[in-house]
Amino acid sequence: MFSLFFENLKISLIAVFANKIKSLLTALGIIIGVFSVTLMGTLISGLDRSFESSMSWLGKDILYVSRYEWFSDMEWWEVKNRPRMRSEYVNQIKNLSKYALAVSPVMQRGASLSFDDKETRTEIFGTNEEYMETISTDIQQGRFFSQSEDRNGSRVTVIGDGIKEAFFGFEEPIGKYIKIDNVKFRVIGVLEKQGKFLGLFSVDNQAILPLGAYKRIFSKRGWMRLSVKIPEDKIEEGLDEISGVMRQIRGLKPSQKNDFAINQTKAFESQYNKLKLAIGGTGYFITLLSLIVGGIGIMNIMFVTVKERTREIGVRKAIGATNGMILGQFLMEAVTICFFAGIAGLGFAYAVSLVINQFFPSTLPLALSVFSIFISMFVGVLSGFIPAYKASKLDPIDSLRYE
Amino acid sequence: MELISLKSIYKIYNVGGEEVRALDGVDLSINNNEYLSIMGPSGSGKSTMMNMIGCLDSPSSGLYEFEGEKVHIMDDSQLASIRNRKIGFVFQTFNLLPKASALHNVEIPLVYANIKKEKRLEMASNALISVGLEDRMHHRPNELSGGQRQRVAIARALVNEPSIILADEPTGNLDSKSGHEIMKIFDELHRSGNTIILVTHEDDIAKYSNRIVRLLDGKVVSDEPVKK
Numbered sequence: 001m002f003s004l005f006f007e008n009l010k011i012s013l014i015a016v017f018a019n020k021i022k023s024l025l026t027a028l029g030i031i032i033g034v035f036s037v038t039l040m041g042t043l044i045s046g047l048d049r050s051f052e053s054s055m056s057w058l059g060k061d062i063l064y065v066s067r068y069e070w071f072s073d074m075e076w077w078e079v080k081n082r083p084r085m086r087s088e089y090v091n092q093i094k095n096l097s098k099y100a101l102a103v104s105p106v107m108q109r110g111a112s113l114s115f116d117d118k119e120t121r122t123e124i125f126g127t128n129e130e131y132m133e134t135i136s137t138d139i140q141q142g143r144f145f146s147q148s149e150d151r152n153g154s155r156v157t158v159i160g161d162g163i164k165e166a167f168f169g170f171e172e173p174i175g176k177y178i179k180i181d182n183v184k185f186r187v188i189g190v191l192e193k194q195g196k197f198l199g200l201f202s203v204d205n206q207a208i209l210p211l212g213a214y215k216r217i218f219s220k221r222g223w224m225r226l227s228v229k230i231p232e233d234k235i236e237e238g239l240d241e242i243s244g245v246m247r248q249i250r251g252l253k254p255s256q257k258n259d260f261a262i263n264q265t266k267a268f269e270s271q272y273n274k275l276k277l278a279i280g281g282t283g284y285f286i287t288l289l290s291l292i293v294g295g296i297g298i299m300n301i302m303f304v305t306v307k308e309r310t311r312e313i314g315v316r317k318a319i320g321a322t323n324g325m326i327l328g329q330f331l332m333e334a335v336t337i338c339f340f341a342g343i344a345g346l347g348f349a350y351a352v353s354l355v356i357n358q359f360f361p362s363t364l365p366l367a368l369s370v371f372s373i374f375i376s377m378f379v380g381v382l383s384g385f386i387p388a389y390k391a392s393k394l395d396p397i398d399s400l401r402y403e
Numbered sequence: 404m405e406l407i408s409l410k411s412i413y414k415i416y417n418v419g420g421e422e423v424r425a426l427d428g429v430d431l432s433i434n435n436n437e438y439l440s441i442m443g444p445s446g447s448g449k450s451t452m453m454n455m456i457g458c459l460d461s462p463s464s465g466l467y468e469f470e471g472e473k474v475h476i477m478d479d480s481q482l483a484s485i486r487n488r489k490i491g492f493v494f495q496t497f498n499l500l501p502k503a504s505a506l507h508n509v510e511i512p513l514v515y516a517n518i519k520k521e522k523r524l525e526m527a528s529n530a531l532i533s534v535g536l537e538d539r540m541h542h543r544p545n546e547l548s549g550g551q552r553q554r555v556a557i558a559r560a561l562v563n564e565p566s567i568i569l570a571d572e573p574t575g576n577l578d579s580k581s582g583h584e585i586m587k588i589f590d591e592l593h594r595s596g597n598t599i600i601l602v603t604h605e606d607d608i609a610k611y612s613n614r615i616v617r618l619l620d621g622k623v624v625s626d627e628p629v630k631k
């Protein structure tokens with residue numbers, strides 16, 4: 001049966017390539033279908049990857065206590081009168097909680113950094129000496145500031161890798177003075193390079209200052225959150241306890257609702273899963289739709305092909321082709337069109353994935369690619385079957401007489 | 404040895420409620436290595452009889468035995484197999500596949516017979532050489548003259564070494580010179596032991612054969628040897 005298989009393949013290839021434009025138009029639906037499903041896979045793989053690394057910066061064992069929920073369906077008026085976070089809470093939490101391993105307040109604002117004639121705008125953070133325990137990044141050079149430096153209001157700073165590169169290049173940054181909004185700070189440490197958060201913005205362009213200096217120079221009041229590190233195996237208990245501690249600090253009665261929010265990376269995860277579902281759902285919907293449209297197109301063109309080649313079918317039957325062999329020939333032709341359509345769709349998706357890769361790292365998933373080729377061939381079998389069956393059942397004499 | 408035996412074969416079509424008897428009780432026996440012409444006016448049932456003998460068509464009633472096998476009870480795939488192994492067709496309009504080379508056209512019956520590539524090429528080349536087309540093997544039908552196309556068709560008909568070669572007006576689309584060239588090939592095939600049946604309108608062409616069967620309205624009206 002091998003010789004017949006190759007013969008059919010050859011016939012199909014000739015038929016498909018003899019009329020490239022027709023084949024292309026016929027196969028457009030399949031091309032788009034494979035394109036969209038593989039591109040969607042690429043997108044999701046990329047999102048997964050950047051999401052995972054972004055989440056690892058946040059840390060599963062960190063509770064972010066602040067005024068507002070990250071993702072909330074509460075109305076604005078319900079939360080707008082909540083009191084601010086205060087730096088006094090840090091010590092109160094430490095005293096009241098048995099789970100809190102580290103507590104650091106974080107204040108944040110935009111500022112202009114300069115060194116010599118170089119200048120850049122970036123985010124600056126004011127925090128305490130425990131900050132390093134609440135992030136997953138390490139110091140690559142120098143050190144973090146100490147508790148006493150914080151208390152004294154020392155003008156020292158730990159900068160991100162991006163600032164280091166921009167200001168110092170290969171020179172030694174430690175001990176140099178940079179200006180933050182025209183106030184001199186001494187660089188005492190450099191953070192490791194981190195990349196982009198969710199593929200959106202770089203977190204390497206930042207400067208971290210002791211909260212004491214931050215408050216004195218930039219603002220006493222302002223937006224603040226608390227990062228509380230709890231044991232990894234006691235997340236639930238820690239969450240309950242910190243919530244209780246915060247209620248106690250705020251002096252809430254049992255009947256009163258929380259007037260603060262405790263955020264976790266979990267919130268991101270569920271939000272992310274919603275997004276993924278949306279992308280995936282849209283992708284599959286487009287794919288399904290274009291495969292159906294494509295399949296109908298293939299079926300249509302195969303009916304035309306069978307009609308055009310009625311005489312050929314008669315001849316083939318006269319010289320000994322069985323019904324099954326004719327069926328096989330036309331099925332093969334439909335599958336061949338779909339196969340090449342699949343390859344073309346995959347090719348386009350690959351090209352686009354290279355472009356996407358410029359923005360955030362992603363790969364075309366191999367399994368999905370192979371799967372999508374099989375799916376398109378399956379569409380070929382489905383949509384080619386009825387025309388091929390019709391061809392196989394043609395009466396040889398009628399076909400030979402067909403003009 | 405008897406190759407073909409038709410006994411009271413009827414082929415009846417129903418056209419708009421009216422009965423058309425394309426074959427109306429035909430009895431015919433054909434032996435090995437016979438060379439037979441079927442003649443008759445248009446619509447007398449010549450092609451219908453050819454298709455019947457060639458196992459392309461099955462009778463409305465009657466008995467048909469080919470080499471002792473009962474054709475009238477065979478199913479589609481058995482008929483396909485017998486066409487492939489035992490019968491070679493030559494058509495008036497050549498019926499070659501336009502996109503395939505001469506060699507590939509001749510190769511196709513061997514593909515259906517599941518013969519290996521090298522063997523196929525050898526057999527197909529030999530068939531083309533035997534009809535004098537050794538220098539046209541890679542030409543496509545539209546690059547060949549009518550006579551050459553018909554020779555390709557003959558090569559295709561004989562490549563499987565069939566028991567019988569059927570030709571329905573093989574010279575009908577050719578000028579008389581190429582027609583006679585084709586007939587010389589049939590002559591040679593006959594001399595080398597092949598059984599040949601041809602349908603023709605022309606007495607000239609029928610004279611090549613050894614026996615003439617005349618049809619009229621689906622009936623055999625005469626069956627005589629050719630005087631040479």
Ligand SMILES: Nc1ncnc2c1ncn2[C@@H]1O[C@H](COP(=O)(O)OP(=O)(O)OP(=O)(O)O)[C@@H](O)[C@H]1O
Nearest residue numbers: 416418423424425444445446447448449450451452
């Ligand atoms: N499929 C069909 N349906 C109805 N009638 C048919 C069919 N095929 C053939 N016939 C009729 O059967 C009769 C014999 O036809 P056939 O083709 O055998 O004639 P023929 O002798 O080959 O004629 P010609 O010399 O013109 O080729 C004709 O009257 C034709 O109209």
Ligand SMILES: [Mg+2]
Nearest residue numbers: 449450451571
């Ligand atoms: Mg006829």
